[in-house]
Amino acid sequence: MKKLIAPVGFGLLLTLAFFSCKKSANDSADTSYQQLSDDERALIVAAGFNGNWAERTSDGNYLVEGDILLSRAQLNELKGVVSHEIIYANEEHYRTTNVVSTPASGQRTITVRLGSGFPAHYSTGLDQALARYNNLNLKIRFQRVSSGGNIVITGANLGTSGGGCILGQAAGFPTSSGNPSSGFVLSTSSCATSYLNTANKADEVIAHEIGHCIGFRHTDYMNRSSCGQNVNEGSAGVGAVHIPNTPTTVTGSYNSWMMACTNGSPSFSAADNTALNYVY
Known part of the structure; x- marks a missing residue:
């Protein structure tokens, strides 16, 4: 989950590392x-x-x-x-048991489509996110398309969860047949769009949700430290497999594209690059 602080404290976003998020605009809603x-x-x-x-x-x-x-x-x-690969220790950078299948040689192309109704800077942000992945020369390559698409991005008001403003929501993880998740939703709620107001912010959230679609769990899945919490998300049948050569401890301010709550950085850290290159 990517979350941000309440609009009433918007000036605290940077100093609080986007710790929390706004309550629903309609607290009396059923x-x-x-x-x-x-x-x-x-x-x-x-x-x-x-x-x-x-x-x-x-x-x-x-x-x-x-x-x-x-x-x-x-x-x-x-x-x-039950997966024998599940790691319960306090280790970081995780993938699911199922990942996207790739050819023995060459690259697999995954097509991505941005649905209608988004501001122009979301389109720019998507291009930036795909370019960042492709610049790593992985075994998967992303290609933007105007129709169809292996991963489809749509919009809807996702509201809040656990007091946090949801920015994006993935439709699961890779399938057992080796295909990516079918896509994800970017929230159109007022708290989400007030954060997603630049191409870089759209890039950040889009890259994160694509990460889920291709099999990455939250880097701080063990404790959600980026959200100021101490909650283990659970490893599940989808697996929470530690990726070798990535850090074994992280803090809430740790820089990773897969932290549970946003750190405002549209970039891959050195450990992110290690994780992506190891899996793909």
């Missing part, structure tokens, strides 16, 4: 649908996620980790799945 039943919470726990970091969405799906949207069918698929 959010009872978000509450989980005991059976639903048990299913989420059985799938390996933290049952205290999940909620039901208005369309009947389940939001976990703040920016991963899973259906009940997906949770049932993950239920009881």
